[in-house]
Amino acid sequence: MVDTKTAFEKAPAPRGFSVARLLRANRKLLFPLAAFLLILLGNWLISPNFFNVRLVEGRLLGSLVDIFNRGAPTVLLAIGMTLVIATKGIDLSVGAVIAICGAVAAVLISETELSPVVVIIISLGAGLLCGLWNGVLVAVFDIQPFIATLILMVVGRGIAQLITEGQIAVFNNPTLEFIGKGVVLGLPFPILLSAFVFILVLVFVRRTAIGLLIESVGSNDRASYYAGIDARAIKLLVYVISGLCAAVAGLIITADIKGADANNAGLWLELDAVLAVVIGGTLLSGGRFYLGLSVIGALIIQSIQTGIFVSGLPPTFNLIVQALVILAILFLQSDDFRRPFARLFQRLRRHS
Amino acid sequence: MVDQVPLLQTQKLTKTFGSVHALAQVDFNLYAGEVHAVLGENGAGKSTLVKLITGVYHKDDGTILLDGQSIHPQNPHDAQSLGISAVYQEINLVPTLSVAENIYLGHQPTRFGFINMRRVNAQAKALLQTYNLDIDVTRTLSTYSVAIQQIVAIARGIDMSAKVLILDEPTASLDAAEVQMLFKVMRTLTAQGIAIILITHFLDQVYQIADRITVLRNGEKVGEQLVKDLPKRQLISLMLGREFAEIAAAGESVAPPISADAFVQARGLARKGMLQPFDLRIAKGEIVGLAGLLGSGRTEAAQLLFGIVHSDAGEVQVKGQRITLKSPRDAVRHGFALCPEDRKVEGIIPELTVRENIILALQAKQGWFDFLSTARQEAIAQEMITALRIVTPDSSKPVGELSGGNQQKVILARWLAAQPEFLILDEPTRGIDVGAHAEIINIIKRLCSEGLALLVISSELSEVVDYSNRVVVLRDRQKLTELTGDDINETTVMRAIAEK
Amino acid sequence: MRSRIFPLIVTFVVFVALYLIGFQRFPAFGTTRVIANFLTDKSFLGIAAVGMTFVIISGGIDLSVGSVIAFTGVLCALLIGELGMHPLAAFGIALVIGAAFGAAMGAVIHYFKIPAFIVTLAGMFLARGGAFVLSQESIPIEHPFFAQISDIYYVFPDRGRLTVIAVLFLIVLLVGILLAHYTRFGRNVYGLGGNSTAALLLGVPVGRTTIMVYMLSSLLATLAGVVYTLYTRSGYPRATIGLELDAIAAVVIGGTLLTGGVGYIAGTFIGVMIQGVIQTYINFDGTLNSWWTKIAIGMLLFFFIALQKFLTNYRGNFGLSRKRAVAPAGD
DSSP states (O other): OHHHHHHHHHTTSHHHHHHHHHHHHHHHHHHHHHHHHHHHHHHHHHSGGGGOOEEETTEEESHHHHHHHHTHHHHHHHHHHHHHHHTTOOOTTHHHHHHHHHHHHHHHHHHSOOOHHHHHHHHHHHHHHHHHHHHIIIIISOOOHHHHHHHHHHHHHHHHHHHHTTSOEEOOOHHHHHHHHOEETTEEHHHHHHHHHHHHHHHHHHSSSHHHHHHHHHHOHHHHHHTTOOHHHHHHHHHHHHHHHHHHHHHHHHHHHTEEOTTTTTTTHHHHHHHHHHHTTOOTTOSOOOHHHHHHHHHHHHHHHHHHHHHTOOTTHHHHHHHHHHHHHHHHHOHHHHHHHHHHHHHHHHHO | OOOSSOSEEEEEEEEEETTEEEEEEEEEEEOTTOEEEEEOOTTSSHHHHHHHHTTSSOOSEEEEEETTEEOOOOSHHHHHHHTEEEEOSSOOSOTTSBHHHHHHTTSOOEETTEEOHHHHHHHHHHHHHTTTOOOOTTSBGGGSOHHHHHHHHHHHHHHTTOSEEEEESTTTTOOHHHHHHHHHHHHHHHHTTOEEEEEOSOHHHHHHHOSEEEEEETTEEEEEEEGGGSOHHHHHHHHHTOOSGGGGGTOOOOOOOOOSSOSEEEEEEEETTTEEEEEEEEOTTEEEEEEOOTTSSHHHHHHHHTTSSOOSEEEEEETTEEEOOSSHHHHHHTTEEEEOSOIIIIIOOTTSBHHHHHHHHHHHHHOSSSOOOHHHHHHHHHHHHHHTTOOOSOTTSBGGGSOHHHHHHHHHHHHHHTOOSEEEEESTTTTOOHHHHHHHHHHHHHHHHTTOEEEEEOSOHHHHHHHOSEEEEEETTEEEEEEEGGGOSHHHHHHHHHOO | OOGGGHHHHHHHHHHHHHHHHHHHHOGGGGSHHHHHHHHHHTHHHHHHHHHHHHHHHTTOOOOOHHHHHHHHHHHHHHHHHTSOOOHHHHHHHHHHHHHHHHHHHHHHHHHHOOOHHHHHHHHHHHHHHHHHHHOSSOEEOOOHHHHHHHHOEEEOTTSOEEEHHHHHHHHHHHHHHHHHHHSHHHHHHHHHHHOHHHHHHTTOOHHHHHHHHHHHHHHHHHHHHHHHHHHHSEEOTTTTTTHHHHHHHHHHHTTOOTTSSOOOHHHHHHHHHHHHHHHHHHHHHSSSOTTHHHHHHHHHHHHHHHHHHHHHHHHOTTSHHHHHHHSOOOO
């Protein structure tokens, strides 16, 4: 009797199910990629020389290169944000952290004799501290992530402004500028830097148990606790990583304009980062995360902006288009939005 | 004493979830002016019955009659307007609003569109006074004790013209005096002709307050009696589905060699409101069964032993060394493992795959950087899938998509992979199908013979007496007795549960 | 003692202390000119914050208010300047659009179960984007109506001016208090934020209340936009960036729990006034960087969040956290 029961259980379920699941998993992967390619294609239709890449004075030029270059800060933020969101959190402070770290770097390089490497390390340290602050509020004091990171979001630009004393701190230092403007092997340095950080974080979370533990905590933190996972340490860690990613993004932005603009550096980038993560298929409710797809998400946002730019539309359409994209994606992700359609589909299938 | 025609009646009421019969053809009769206790173990169908009557669920089959009229409550609000109110253990009021506002939320007396707060407060005060409750109704609800909150909830329900009042575990967090206060309120209400359905696991209280008892088991009605016609012992045998006489044949327990000294030992382990001081010793290669009715403190004992809840008295020793248990991490470090009662909330990580769920505890034990390679993970997973006969197309299926029995096995596999020395199983066979049930029992026996120390909590008496070397009986959050050897049979256990 | 009111008392004490510090250093703080200016300068923030208070009490959040103000400004400027409408007509149109916008956000939040944070974030992008599409430049408004409005004020003996927009702010405040405490809608909002499951069982129309809360918030944000237009006599798409954060800060400093269910419109008023005091102090001082305002507000925000956390943990009797640990699972 035992055996028949097991055999019975075994028989009907598997095949169709696993195929469906494979499809679903692939669709999840395909969706952002397809969207990215579609948007690139759209850009190409609007301006036929979109894909042209020229080599000028050892430097590759072209819209495609531009997307990767301009998108580097958002890509970096999206990497950190992915891990935070995977634990059911959110980090609203990254834009402000960009301003702080940029300000630290710009002021130190222009007003002290410190070597650029030391300045960079201190600036990264500032990002780490910001992340630690958020992490302590969320993991130790158990404050809702949205609220905990809101504090630094409000204060952060004030701090940055204090560091720069209200000026746009300009500097002249080739080493620091290289981070934003440098070219290696024909590619702008921000592209390489963001790729490097991406690989670093990817290895750090996927070649260790950390990625799995993050997903476990985000998917069911109570059961994770029961399984002996230190959920607190995991949460602390993701906010620190997010702070560090924001610091690198801050260095790029500061180096690019050779100055720190406490008011505008990184403004709204936290929202772009959240959007990138959501487009990449990581749910705001935590759990499974997809670092690579978050990067694609960030590039989608950048290619929309670049596309609007090359199309000749005023850049003012950026926000509206972004808002519409975010809404479309959220609607598609919402079960309650899909349910009526799913029901309709089922009914049709039953009839045929 | 009661009318001949039931006030509320269900006929062949049926509800299924998937393939599980939550409620099968239940005829339930509630008469005006009576307290009617609905009893049964977890999964017996008590909640389902209540939820069908209050419109939380919708019936698959059968009828519900109120005053002889067929009713179809669509939601709790709907049921309330028909005259059926329910008060749950986790009180469904708004803790942040005042007492008066909770009573009148949604139907406050208004004047020119504005709420007349003075009247709200005065009416609420007068209303509560009829329950002998003279309190400041403008204070926030959450500042009052659970008992008062409960009476407020009852008052609200009755005020909205209830004929039927359902009380779901109303006394679970009340002390003795508060229980009497609640009973007084209940008597006042029945005197007014209101019928009360009482769901509780405190049998003593049933005998104090109830007029009639309906017993459910596995979704079916197994008995309806007036309280005075149903001695407690008979009630318990109805609830557990075992005859007192039937037992002698059953108890053939395995008796493997028991190592002399205990692996784990608890002394006076206690926490106020959860568990009275509790002693326990378990040796390697020994199974200790923890028996008792729902709410007797079984799960609480497990939570204290696993560091989920901190004890406020007593100690736990491992091999004679006192240990501190501040979190499950501490427990795991000492070789403990726990398969929790609530699989969905405390056990599975639904989005992760079978493989990831299986290696999770081991990985958590090993730390962040000593990462099990995919090949190693797969090897462990396959080993466990084979050993425990987990039915899954492959190890990369999200565990949330497996059946209940297989989820239970995955959680068991998770802990076995971590190679524990002491394993606590809280209701390991609940809600799983017959095949998996037998397999899990076999696994428990095998683990014991492999030298694990096991503590098994189960409502299934036959199961407990089958595999336990010793049985600890709990009642009312207190250890009553410990049975060993030939004393372990269903009769002795039931007798221990039923009698002082 | 009513622990609900405790945060409010702390807020009031902080306000008095800050005010006294200001008064001691700059005696002008005692004049009606400064006090009336608090009201005028903070009127648009205050009006938006009243709406935000309702949203937060209901357990939600609205990030779109700053953008809605900017959109309203640009829209009104265009309707008046380009189409030659009377300002009152333009304001009316803006208010209708604003209310519809908020209702749409509320409907999406309720029916599709998408977090309010994300929906109103999209709303923020939409409204700001809409403002940019309408105009990229600041549009000055020339209309006699504006001069007429700014000529109406009540003069205190020491020449402080109570302007129309300050009075508008006070009216919104009073209506807000009435709405919150003395109407079924208001109490439903509190119930919803206190425990939405229980509220539903107690018969609160959850969907309608949610939609109305966001509608109210956007409506008030639009009104704040109207006030802002009257105040600056222009429409500017970059106006009031980040105002939602100031509004949230005012609400939290005002003693409203971010977890919902507990809060006071009057507290929000004090929260707004605290921001006014800090800003005025920093302006008067002249040597302090204006960004100290943000830092001071952020620190206060932190203080009050920590206080809330402490109070909820300490009280611990919201009844829901205890349940899991003690009770065996029901069937």
